Amino acid sequence: MTTKHELWINGEHTQPDSGKYFDVLNPLDDSLYCQAAESNDADINKAVEAAHHCFQTYSKTLAKDIEAMLCKAADLMERDRAEFTDILIDEIGSPINKANFEIAYAITHLRAAAGVARRVTGQTMPSDTPGRLSMSVRKPLGVVAAITPFNVPLIKAAKLVASPLATGNTVVLLSSEEAPTLSFRFAQLLHEAGFPAGSVNVVSGFGVDVGDTLNSHPLVKTVMFTGSSRVGKHIGEICGKQMKHAVLELGGKSPLVILADADLGLAVKTAIFGMFLYQGQACMASSRIIVEEGIYDQFIAAYKQAASQLSMGDLREMSTILGPIISQRQRDRVRRHIDNAVEKGATIETGGNWQGNKCEPTILTGITEEMDVCYEETFGPVTSVYSVKNYEAALEMANDTPYGLSSAIITNDLNKALDFAENIDSGMVHINAPTLYDEPHVPFGGTGDSGFGREGIEVDVDALTEWKWITIQLPDASAGH
Known part of the structure; x- marks a missing residue:
């Protein structure tokens, strides 16, 4: 029997106002995985109002109680690890290695976020007025709209829900x-951990239909969005007009620079992981690999060999690296990028073929600016490798993009590595490590078309609270003399 998901509003399974449900397909074979409620504007209003009503009391929750609930949520996810693994494999086509990574990250993030509740601190400061005590405190904003992507739904649910709750x-x-499915299951886990009804509400449906209603709702005080740059810019416009906060984590065209002095084995290993984890459906994927000419031929030969040997087998086998592309629309995009590049003169060094809904790891060379793949994000297992004369040319090419999410360089030259870190226009830089990396406490995010603001428990306090300045004029002790 097909699972049917109701909305999760005010701690209860809630039927959609429209009475409509949409099909969610297993990307492996496009078989029906579940059906989910299709929200309309009335459902969005109901969810926001439930969150706003809960905020009146939840905002006064003691730090020790929030801390305990987040820690319990982490323990419950440990308990239910197998269930979350199955959802990640069957709903979004995660190979088990990637599913295991995502669950471990979410658990760690919940525990890290537990400490945030005790860091919502203010300060005292000197005043220019005699006898005046001057202080500042942080206050929570209210209702947070969290919009999560398909590729790391558990990581993003943990990121975009735990820190708002903690603050x-x-x-x-x-x-x-x-x-x-993943979002509904996560919300119910938080409910079991003790978070009150209305503190976390989940609505499903299509962003094109209800996204603007949610983001522009007057009771929504900040929007945290992960998705495409096009949609992110639209959300930014809405938030800007209403003077509300926004944290936007958007697309990427992340460069991996490999210099001639690099360890070849490390370079290949880094390029494999950074590009082909979860079949390249990652904003941080190394979709532009820029290689100094002295090592280019060796790198291409070794990289082709390694990529061609990656397993596309059973998603529950630990050896499997690549799974299916999420949807027909995204498969069409991957095919278009490959075909457009070949039509305009690019060479497929390896890959380019499909096994059902899985695209082989594909390496392109001979990429020129008029090809779609040169500047657009593919979001699939397709990377372009470029040869450059020297480090300076590599840095220039790495910066030739409207995106600025992640970047990496492989070199044994510390001076060039630090110069790269200083001069690359991206929010994150990794030296002798992949472009694909994250930890709960780091300031995660990018520049340009890659987004606005940062995620991470160290910076979330700033994004999710508002300063309030308070002064107290003390009695003048000398007035009575």
Whole structure:
């Protein structure tokens, strides 16, 4: 029997106002995985109002109680690890290695976020007025709209829900239409951990239909979005007009620079992991690999060999690296990028073929600016490798993009590595490591078309609270003399 998901509003399974449900397909074979409620504007209003009502009391929750609930949520996810693994494999086509990584990250993030509740601190400061005590405190904002993508739905649910809760806010989570099961299951886990009804609400449906209603709702005080740059810019416009906060984590065209002095084995290993984890459906994927000419031929030969040997087998086998592309629309995009590049003169060094809904790891050379793949994000297992004369040319090419999310360089030259870190226009830089990396406490995010603001428990306090300045004029002790 097909699972049917209701909305999760005010701690209860809630039927959609429209009475409509949409199909969610297993990307491996496009078989029916589940059906999920299709929200309309009335459902969004109901969820936001539930979150706003809960905020009136939840915002006063003691730090020790929030801390305990987040720690319990982490323990519950440990308990239910197998269930979350199955959802990630069957709903979004995660190979088990990637699913295991995502669950471990989410557990760690929940525990790290538990400490945030005790860091919502203010300060005292000197005043220019005699006898005046001057201080500042942080106050939670209110209802947070969290909009998550399909590719790392559990990581992003943990990121975009745990920190708002830790800082005293409440949440309305709009899940990706390709990954609603994960979001509903996560919300119910938080409910079991003790978070009160209305603190976390989950609505499913299509962002094109209800996204603007959620983001522009007057009771929504900040929007945290992960997705495409096009949609992110649209959300930014809405938030800007209403003077509300926004944290936007968007696309990428992340460069991996490999210098001639690099360890070849490390370079290949880094390029494999950074590009082909979860079949390249990652904003941080190394979709532009820029190689100094002295090592280019050796690198291409070794990289082709390694990529061609990657397993596309059973998603529950630990050896499997690549799974299916999430949807027909995204498969069409991957095919278009490959075909367009070949038509305009690019060479497929390896890959380019399909096994069902899985695209082989594909390496392109001879890429020129008029090809779609040169500047557009493919979001599939397709990377372009370029040869450059020297480090200076590599840096120039690495910066030739409207995106600025992640970047990496492989070299034994510390001076060039640090110069790269200083001069690359990206929010994150990794030396002798892949472009694909994250930890709960780091300031995660990018520049340019890659987004606005940062995620991470160290910076979330700033994004999710508002400063309030308070002064107290003390009695003048000398007045009575």
